[in-house]
Amino acid sequence: MRVATVDGLVTLFYDGSKELYNEELEQEWSLGAYNFSRAVDPLGEGWEDWDMSDECKAYCRRRRSWQQIIIEEGVTEIPAWTFVRCTNIKRVIFSNTVIRIEECAFYYCKDLIFIKLSINLAHIGSDAFQGCDLISVFIPSSCRAIKWGAFSLNKNLKIFHVPNQIELEPNVLGQTKVFEESPFELNEYGEYHDQTDEVHDWLKNINNDEKYSLHRACCSFQPLKEVIINIILQRGIGAFNIKNEAGITPSRYLKENPYADIKETEIIRDYIMKIMGEHE
Known part of the structure; x- marks a missing residue:
């Protein structure tokens, strides 16, 4: 493994x-947080003043230095707790060899706003991304199971696209914006x-109506x-303004989709050119 500066x-x-998670040092850190003050935000500033060993402080300092994680080709699994409380990670990009993300792998990475999942991903473990700051999540069709609480407590999570055949356990999206306007x-x-x-059923079929x-x-x-x-040609450009049951427009899906290499403006331009061509 190596560390470098990419995109700043x-x-x-x-x-x-290398196994990045050290259970003994994590327990020492947790005990230091508890003893220092239960009122202190254990994810915030001031932790270096806690009563911890130099080894534990170095361990925490290293984990809090990472701002982006790139999972390299050949990695098939992210083990449980690997990046727990790495609070400064903002982006994670998975190689397409990743098949499993185990429980609590990115638990309380509170600054994590963007993930690009493997197109071959099959399993997301319990609490894997709990307490992050994700805004949109696009699950690949290869995925078969998302376990309990995997994306809960992502307060700003508004767009969650999931294949219909997937197994969802309870509370996958607890305390997220997805359900603010749900029935x-x-x-x-x-x-x-x-x-x-x-x-x-509602979540997996939210876009299945023909009008969507x-x-x-x-x-x-x-x-x-x-x-x-082709859909725009059939339905007209106004179809971009039709909201689904969660109050989300197609434009928002396109804008937030990290895998989309097209923009709404391109679609509109091509549509107008097509219409103009038909009326020449």
Whole structure:
């Protein structure tokens, strides 16, 4: 593994050759946080003043120096707890060899706003991305299971595209914006334990109505310009303004999709050129 600056971010190139998580040092850090003050934000400033060994402080300092993680080709699994509380990570880019992300792998990486998942990903473990700051998540069609709480407590998570065949465990999206305008009554914690089947059916079918064909095209894992243009030609440019049941427009899906290499302006330009050509 090596560290370099990429796009202005301190970047760890993770090749899986070394176990990054040290349970003993993590426990020492947690004890230091508890003893220092239960009122102190354990993810915030001042932790170097806690009563911890130099080894523990060096361990924490190193983990908090990483701002971007690039998972290198050949890595198939991100082990449990690998990047837990690496609070300054902003982006994670997975190689397409990654098949599994285990439990708590990125737990409380509170600055993490962007992930690019492997197109071959099959499994996301419990609490894998809990407490991050993701805004949109696009799950590949290869994925078969997302476990309990995997994306919960991402307060700003608004767009979550998930294949219909996937197995979703309870509270995958607890306390996220996805459900702010949903038809479901949440509990006092903003979670939906008692309505799992109904909620997950709604989540997986939110764009399945025929009138939402443009939503599906824009939020697909790797959207195709040709497909989007064909839908626009059938439905008109106004289809970009039709909101789905979560109050999201196709434009928002396209804008937030990290795998889209096309822009709405390109679609509109091609549509106008097509219309003009037909009326010459």
